[in-house]
Amino acid sequence: MAIVEEGIIKENDGTLSFGDYKREDKLKVENFESEGDIYKVRTHKDVTRLSKNSGLLLETVPGATVHSLKVESKLTSFDIEGNGSTQITIELENDSNYAIYVDDVEIGHIKSNFSGKVSFSVELSENSQHVAVKKL
Known part of the structure; x- marks a missing residue:
């Protein structure tokens, strides 16, 4: 797989891909619309953050590239x-x-906070x- 140079894209199956963990400077993409929701991504080598409708959806530290994000x-x-x-x-x-689960291997259970x-x-x-x- 490859980095997402555009910051964020919608895949043919409707999932989202985003992030560029190799990027030295910060890339910010705002007002990316998909299925009625507004997304914002900030990405570079130190952090990748995806927000949906102004709330955090997913963040990685250090930065990463995420492909085919599906939220059900x-x-x-x-x-x-x-x-x-x-x-x-x-x-x-x-x-x-x-x-x-990582690569179909359960790595643990976790409880979400408030x-x-x-x-x-x-x-x-x-x-x-x-x-x-x-x-x-």
Whole structure:
């Protein structure tokens, strides 16, 4: 997979891809519309952040490239690539339990906080990994 030089794109299947973890300078794309929602992305080597309708959707530290982001009521999934140990924060439903899978291997369970955020770390490389967060 490749970085998303445009900052954010809509794939043919309706999913979103975004981020450029190799970028030295900051790239910001605002007012990207998809299916009635407004997205904003900020990306560079240190952080990649995607907001939906002014609220956090997904953030990585350091920056990463996310492909085929799909958000459903009980499942959020995407492919991700980057450099080294990366913290991923996703805003989901508050006070709920989730199972985290990386390449179809369960790496643990986590409970979202009062604002619905969950954070976990993944060791990334240029070879993408599939991440799935399933509501229990």
